[in-house]
Amino acid sequence: MNVLLKTVLFFLISFNLCLPALGQGGSEELKKKVDAVIARAYKEASVKFPCKLKTVGKAKMGNWKDVENCVNPAHDLVDWESHAAALKKIQEEEKVSSEGMSAAIEAALTAQALSFDKVFLVKKNEEMAALLPLSNSLLKFLPEKSLAELMVHNKNGDLLGTFIGPYSFERSGGLEILSEYRIVNFQYTDLRGNAQAPGERFLLDSFGVPWRDAWSQPGFRLPSNRLINWR
Numbered sequence: 001m002n003v004l005l006k007t008v009l010f011f012l013i014s015f016n017l018c019l020p021a022l023g024q025g026g027s028e029e030l031k032k033k034v035d036a037v038i039a040r041a042y043k044e045a046s047v048k049f050p051c052k053l054k055t056v057g058k059a060k061m062g063n064w065k066d067v068e069n070c071v072n073p074a075h076d077l078v079d080w081e082s083h084a085a086a087l088k089k090i091q092e093e094e095k096v097s098s099e100g101m102s103a104a105i106e107a108a109l110t111a112q113a114l115s116f117d118k119v120f121l122v123k124k125n126e127e128m129a130a131l132l133p134l135s136n137s138l139l140k141f142l143p144e145k146s147l148a149e150l151m152v153h154n155k156n157g158d159l160l161g162t163f164i165g166p167y168s169f170e171r172s173g174g175l176e177i178l179s180e181y182r183i184v185n186f187q188y189t190d191l192r193g194n195a196q197a198p199g200e201r202f203l204l205d206s207f208g209v210p211w212r213d214a215w216s217q218p219g220f221r222l223p224s225n226r227l228i229n230w231r
Contacts, residue, residue, distance in 0.1 A: 033090045038108040045074040053120040055130050059157035064135040064205040080226040113143045116219035131208030139166040139184040143218040150209040152188045161190040
């Protein structure tokens with residue numbers, strides 16, 4: 001094998017060995033930049049956290065209005081347009097594909113999701129008895145796999161089964177609401193081991209899980225639709 005051929009082969013082998021390191025470095029830089037933008041978004045959303053969560057009734061069910069008046073305004077406090085523009089700039093600078101950028105954004109939103117105790121404040125003398133209401137607003141921001149296997153109770157305090165997870169569906173409006181809108185509900189495994197769902201209705205404070213089991217779990221995850229759909 002002549003010297004020129006050996007030199008070319010050596011160069012090609014060395015170049016290939018360097019590719020993983022280059023890719024890893026670029027990935028770390030991308031993660032660092034995206035994490036910083038997402039952190040700013042969560043900081044804006046957290047301005048009024050934690051919100052007081054009052055309980056009602058014998059079962060000490062959290063008030064769904066307290067949840068709604070907490071998480072929905074928090075979402076609206078985020079400067080979505082500014083953060084979307086910043087993320088677009090990062091994608092252009094790092095030369096990342098749309099799929100790769102979407103994955104980075106989703107990962108950052110999940111990693112920085114806020115635990116329930118950072119979002120809601122329950123009275124100390126009710127922490128062991130209170131139920132966190134599985135309202136539509138709470139489920140809308142619930143991170144994937146959060147609350148899995150926790151006991152689900154109705155507003156009377158009766159045990160119904162164990163929480164599986166949320167799901168969403170489209171619902172058409174009435175005379176005043178002509179367009180369709182998305183609503184989030186949940187499924188649970190009943191005491192016989194069968195999957196159940198409350199049906200297509202507003203949940204309010206009809207169902208809940210024990211606060212003592214939920215407080216440390218991820219409870220508020222910002223959605224990605226207004227950060228990713230700028231493409």
